[in-house]
Amino acid sequence: MIFLGALCFLPAWRALRFYRVFESVKDGHEKSARSSSTLIGLAMLIFLCSPFASIAIFVSQMQPPQILGEVWEVNREEIFNTVFASSAAALIVVGTSFLLAAAWREYSLYAQRTLLTLFILPVFCAPIMLAIALLNFYNRAGFDWFFNSDGGFFWNDWTARYGLLVIGFVCRFLPLGTVWMFDAMRRVPKNYEEAGASMGAAKSRVFVAIVTPLLLPSVTGLFAVVWALCATELSLSVLLNSPGGQTLPIPIFNQMHIGATAQVAALSLTLAALSATVLALLLLLFLKLRFKLRGA
Amino acid sequence: MPRSRFDFLYSACFTTGGLCFLYAPLIQLLGAALWEISTTNPARFLEAFPIAPLPRVLFWNTFWLSILSAFLALIFGGIVASVLARRSRFQISAIVLCVLPLAISPTLAATAFLAWTRLPPARAAASLAATDTISINSIFIAAPVLALCFYPLVAFALAAARRAIPMEIEDAARLFSNPLQVNLRVIWPLLLPAALASAGIVATLSMWEMGAPDLLDARTYSVQIIAISAPSKIFSKRLWMRFR
Numbered sequence: 001m002i003f004l005g006a007l008c009f010l011p012a013w014r015a016l017r018f019y020r021v022f023e024s025v026k027d028g029h030e031k032s033a034r035s036s037s038t039l040i041g042l043a044m045l046i047f048l049c050s051p052f053a054s055i056a057i058f059v060s061q062m063q064p065p066q067i068l069g070e071v072w073e074v075n076r077e078e079i080f081n082t083v084f085a086s087s088a089a090a091l092i093v094v095g096t097s098f099l100l101a102a103a104w105r106e107y108s109l110y111a112q113r114t115l116l117t118l119f120i121l122p123v124f125c126a127p128i129m130l131a132i133a134l135l136n137f138y139n140r141a142g143f144d145w146f147f148n149s150d151g152g153f154f155w156n157d158w159t160a161r162y163g164l165l166v167i168g169f170v171c172r173f174l175p176l177g178t179v180w181m182f183d184a185m186r187r188v189p190k191n192y193e194e195a196g197a198s199m200g201a202a203k204s205r206v207f208v209a210i211v212t213p214l215l216l217p218s219v220t221g222l223f224a225v226v227w228a229l230c231a232t233e234l235s236l237s238v239l240l241n242s243p244g245g246q247t248l249p250i251p252i253f254n255q256m257h258i259g260a261t262a263q264v265a266a267l268s269l270t271l272a273a274l275s276a277t278v279l280a281l282l283l284l285l286f287l288k289l290r291f292k293l294r295g296a
Numbered sequence: 297m298p299r300s301r302f303d304f305l306y307s308a309c310f311t312t313g314g315l316c317f318l319y320a321p322l323i324q325l326l327g328a329a330l331w332e333i334s335t336t337n338p339a340r341f342l343e344a345f346p347i348a349p350l351p352r353v354l355f356w357n358t359f360w361l362s363i364l365s366a367f368l369a370l371i372f373g374g375i376v377a378s379v380l381a382r383r384s385r386f387q388i389s390a391i392v393l394c395v396l397p398l399a400i401s402p403t404l405a406a407t408a409f410l411a412w413t414r415l416p417p418a419r420a421a422a423s424l425a426a427t428d429t430i431s432i433n434s435i436f437i438a439a440p441v442l443a444l445c446f447y448p449l450v451a452f453a454l455a456a457a458r459r460a461i462p463m464e465i466e467d468a469a470r471l472f473s474n475p476l477q478v479n480l481r482v483i484w485p486l487l488l489p490a491a492l493a494s495a496g497i498v499a500t501l502s503m504w505e506m507g508a509p510d511l512l513d514a515r516t517y518s519v520q521i522i523a524i525s526a527p528s529k530i531f532s533k534r535l536w537m538r539f540r
Contacts, residue, residue, distance in 0.1 A: 043379040046372050047393045050444035051400040054408035061411045100314055103307035115311060122318045126504040128521045129325070136328070137321035171318060178314075225398065232401030234507040238522065249403060253507055256407050265411060268404045275399035283395055287388075 055272060061265035071266040075251060079270065082247040085162050086230035089169035093226045094219055096170070097177030101185040102207065116182060123175045131239035134168050161245035168236040173226050184218035185211070217289040224282035228275040248274075350520075358503055358516040361435050361442070365502035366495040368443035373450025373494065380455035394448045402445045403507030409441055410511060438514035442502045449501075450494040457490035458483070 062068060072079065100119075104112050125133075138147065145153070149160035188211055196206035234249040241250060248271045256264050333340050342348075346355035379390045400408075461483065469482040506518040 039375055039378045043376045043390065046376055046444075046447065047396075050397045050405065050447070053412075054400050054405050057408040057412045096314065099310060103303075103310050106303070107307075118315060119318070122322060124500070125322055126518060126521075128504070128506060128518050130322070132521075133321035133325035137324050171321070174314070174318065228398050232399070232404070234401065234403050235504070235518065235522070238506075249401065249507070252407065253403060253511075256410070256511060261411055264407055268407055271401075272399050272404060276396055279395055279399055280392070283392065 051272070051276075055269065058265040058269040058272070061261055062269070063262055067262050068266045068269070071263055072270065075248070075267060075270075077244070078246050078248050078251055079274070081162070081245055082231050082271070082274065085165050085169065085245070085247055086227045088162065089166045089173070089230045090223050090226040092166065092170050093173050093177040094181075094223050096174060097181040097222070098215070098219065100178055101181040102211075104182065105185060112182075116179065119178045120175050122171070127172055127233070127235035128239070130171060131168060131236045134164065134171065135239060138164060138167070161242055164242065165237065165240045165245055165247070168240045169230045169233065172233070172236060173229060177222055177226060180222045181215070181218065184215055188214050217286050220282050220286045220289060224279050224286070227278050227282075231275050231278075232271065354515065354517050354520055357435060357514060358518075361439055361509065361514055361516055362499035362503040364435065364439035365442040365446065366499035368440055369447045369450045369498040370491060370495045372443060372447035373454055374491070376447065376451035377454035377458060380451055381458035394451050397445055397448050400445060401507070402442050402505050403511065405441050405445050406438070406508035406511040409437070434513040434515075438509050438512045439502070441508055441512065442505060443498070445508075446498040446501055449497055450491070453490050453494035454487060457487050461486050 104115055107115070122130075146156075146159050147163050149156050192210050192214075193206050196210050197203070201209070231247070232249060233247075234253060237247050237249055238253065241247065248267060252264055252267045252271065255267070343351060346352040376390065376394055380387065380394065465482060465486075466478060469478040473481070503516070504518055505516075506522050508514075509516050510519045510522065
């Protein structure tokens with residue numbers, strides 16, 4: 001709690017100190033500095049409400065504190081499922097959107113816009129409806145080889161557990177990934193590739209050696225965002241989970257309805273910590289890659 | 297267009313595969329539903345319109361929840377964006393702090409709110425009976441919770457738009473007016489498209505959100521769908537029995 005308090009309070013205190021420095025000065029220039037520090041203070045208040053207030057409430061609700069260890073022990077499978085399904089879905093989304101954006105690079109502007117619109121449109125389908133559509137579509141004998149645990153392939157144990165859930169996550173977030181990667185790829189200047197091609201490099205070599213490293217910050221950012229969105233997605237998980245493949249939002253949702261507050265707090269804290277860790281690590285990597293590219 | 301035939305084939309196949317993957321389940325669901333209703337009981341189409349009491353309540357709840365969430369997210373996001381857009385020593389901290397709410401899903405935020413206020417969750421109060429009408433208070437509770445989860449979307453969009461406005465425009469306007477007038481008459485109209493777009497995204501996400509409104513007793517379309525289709529996880533069980 002002290003750490004969380006310090007984390008929230010220190011930036012606000014610095015903002016207030018910034019305000020105090022300019023308080024005594026009267027002319028117009030400092031007036032704008034004063035209003036800026038007021039805005040910083042208000043922004044800190046918003047940050048305090050979300051996410052720190054939620055985390056503080058979860059920490060205060062965990063009575064006794066060792067319940068965190070017990071909950072981890074009981075829900076070990078759900079924690080693993082969350083990490084595995086989110087990672088698999090994020091990897092697929094990033095890879096597919098990268099390949100799609102690469103495939104559209106040489107299309108005309110009109111074709112690019114049409115394809116992008118077509119890929120964005122499924123976003124306007126609510127996740128609940130998407131889940132029902134996926135269940136109706138994949139619940140047929142033709143997909144037994146993929147979803148049935150006795151399908152005869154080495155992957156069937158995994159696909160029976162996570163297959164439909166990962167497909168749901170990919171369906172949900174692929175439009176976001178496509179827009180993100182397409183925008184990032186459009187920002188890569190064409191003359192870099194032309195310079196590489198003029199030195200006799202093959203097109204694929206130019207793509208791997210020049211374009212891909214320039215896109216790494218965007219790839220990292222997209223992976224982090226999709227991972228966090230998949231890990232906390234509830235609407236799809238409620239309908240698409242299979243026995244043995246439940247992710248953390250489902251026990252949180254179910255236990256909240258039966259009033260198990262301490263367990264819910266411990267699980268929520270675990271889920272928030274998982275997502276925040278992935279986001280923070282990949283954000284650092286993103287910033288590092290961006291500064292490295294700028295430096296180069 | 298792609299230069300070689302292989303490139304064209306690769307891109308055409310990959311794009312078509314992606315489109316089929318995204319659209320096939322939706323087209324099948326909507327097509328089957330439309331076919332079934334139009335062949336068996338066309339009068340059921342009227343249930344989709346907010347005429348009967350229950351669809352009307354669901355429609356207005358969903359509408360007001362999304363509008364209020366978007367409005368609040370615009371206020372919160374606007375304040376945070378003004379910090380993000382400035383190149384100050386707080387910028388990196390503000391970016392990190394603004395990313396963190398993405399780790400708290402609306403369900404977790406609603407859970408925290410219920411734990412803080414010690415209110416029972418909606419389903420425990422048996423509020424999902426079909427004849428109940430919702431009190432407006434639950435919308436006023438759910439909207440701030442959703443806005444506090446989704447404001448980073450508005451903040452990042454507005455900050456990017458604010459940074460894209462050339463400083464010369466602002467400087468020129470400042471020669472003739474005070475900062476408030478400059479913000480209201482010059483900057484805000486330029487930011488309006490970004491503000492409306494991001495508020496629209498927040499409204500849409502709020503409209504679709506199921507976990508938080510369900511816990512907070514704000515009965516929207518999503519909550520109603522889940523109340524009808526998944527109280528006993530009928531779909532998952534059926535699917536699993538078939539595949540096992």
